[in-house]
Amino acid sequence: MLLLIFTTGQAQDEAAHRKAYLERVVGVETHKDTTRVHDPVMIRENGKYYLFTTGWGISVFSSDDQITWKRERPVFDEVPEWTREAVEDFKGHIWAPDIAYYKGQYHIYYSISSFGKNTSAMGVATNKTLDPDSPDFEWVDHGKVIQSVPGETDWNAIDANFIVDEAGTPYLSFGSFWGGLMLAQLTPDGLSLAQEVDDLTVLATRQTSTNAIEAPFIIQKDGFYYLFASFDFCCRGAESTYKVVVGRSENLAGAYFDADGQSMLEGGGTLVVEGGERYAGAGHNAVVSFDGVDYLVFHAYDMERDGNSYLRILPIEWENGWPKVEAVY
Template sequence: MKKYGFIFFSILICLRSIAQTDGDTLPIVHDPVMIQEGNKYYLFSTGWGIDLFSSSDKKHWKKEASVFPKDQPAWAQKLIPSFKGHIWAPDISFHNGQYYLYYAISAFAKNTSVIGVATNTTLDSHSPKYKWIDHGLVLQSIPGKDDWNAIDPNLIFDEKGTPWLDFGSFWNGLKMVQMDPSLTKIATPEKWYTIAARERSFGIADTLPGDAAVEAPFIFHKNGYFYLFVSFDYCCRGEKSTYHVKVGRSKSIEGPYLDENGKSMADGGGTEVIGADERFYAAGHNAVVNLSDGDYFVCHGYDRKDNGAPKLIIKKISWQNDWPTLK
């Protein structure tokens, strides 16, 4: 998640607890991702130590203890000196009996960024087995060296079971790199792809992210296609936010990802999924999850009824002609 010029707004919003929306108790969140374990649903989002919520019905959410204690993980403080415990854009997956929680930490207005990963065998905080084990650094971007940004991670497996991590924001677009089978480090030899980008008017030496506003990739495999969801334009501005989600698809995980008109997302393409409507000024940074009752789309939207506060949005997906439509 980007907070360039608006980081204090985002932090203050994250300090708020629960908001009442349309009769349901919904958390105020940024960059949500959801998963099901048994009969419970768990929601992770940007926050101090990573915010965590639980629910039995996807409508009423209980705030759980944060994943990390204050000012943790300690290793990140050495690479990101400004880090005080606020962690961005988590991604949760279950593989081979373990939950893998990827997360991002970044300096203000720079691609001084890192992606880390922690694991747990259960999401039930009452279980004696509940314990997050942090595995540290997975990926790092350095200003002046890298033309990409190590934030907004998302783990995806291809049709052969090979793991990949897609990530990134602004700069030279969204990237994907093959992961080691351990899921804690990049595979060697390294394999990299650019999966989405927008035209930009700045160079690698620029500190600020510039005008190529695309971030938050999320890849979902369905009916023989890999669907790449991305967020265009700007978050974190409350009523002035312009976030919206676009999608493309590919038969191959490497791409190219094409929109409904056949334009590549590496060239700025994308079919609109969600954005501004009567309720929200903008909506973005999504995840897609397969639950016991179908596929669901989750994101946050800036609420017109609450001064632009970011609220959780959950919608069921209907696949029309192999394209996602939100109910």
């Protein structure tokens, strides 16, 4: 009986702590999720959180608590010249960055594209620090990593995600619609491809007419690689149908299977989060870990705020080897 009382009390304390976190950070009830973003990724340096998102020159925000976010200067004051040559109608609005600390410096991978086409490319820039007040702060662009060309490549070079395998080899996963999600090996410095574009690995497809899959994000946990992806359609405000799914594999290159055993090469994917009554869509996620807790970071289209996309941060629980989030919608 004492054990039962203790266990029940412990569960109640954990539930209360979880509810307080959701109210404080997620802001569903307190309406503190006021940061409008698209395609967010988050990292922490010296106790400060930094958010990188789609925007002119790559939008940047900083925060001490994940609640109040300060807009910082964009990564690029002037977009790299190579981008205008790669995509003729590119105007400086950079998509879907990913940030990683690798070999003593921060690497940011970013996408440029013509909307609805696979006229796209991804570049990379590095910095010794994310603190704009540091004398070491300077983003150095290293140019194009990979490019997709209509009629030549059956994949779309956007939505980069950086991952290092168990041997320490760096890779990029990426992709949107077309032939699905891809995996490419990088050179040891992480700045260019280490393989031919004809030899890329396919990670996931929908096997539908539109093949509406994009935004891969891979993490390694407890002996598995987990591939998160976004299904269906973003960018339609209240009509958005975005959702996040996941599969796992013992190998970075796959094959990835969902909790029901279906391959992600055949449209498989276990649901992680989707829209509801308040949010019309939820997607383009990152997964980050701070102080032993994993978080799903993504944007969602808020029906109570004109269908605009806002930052969402939800703690992840792991049940039987699969990620679960308490989607308060």
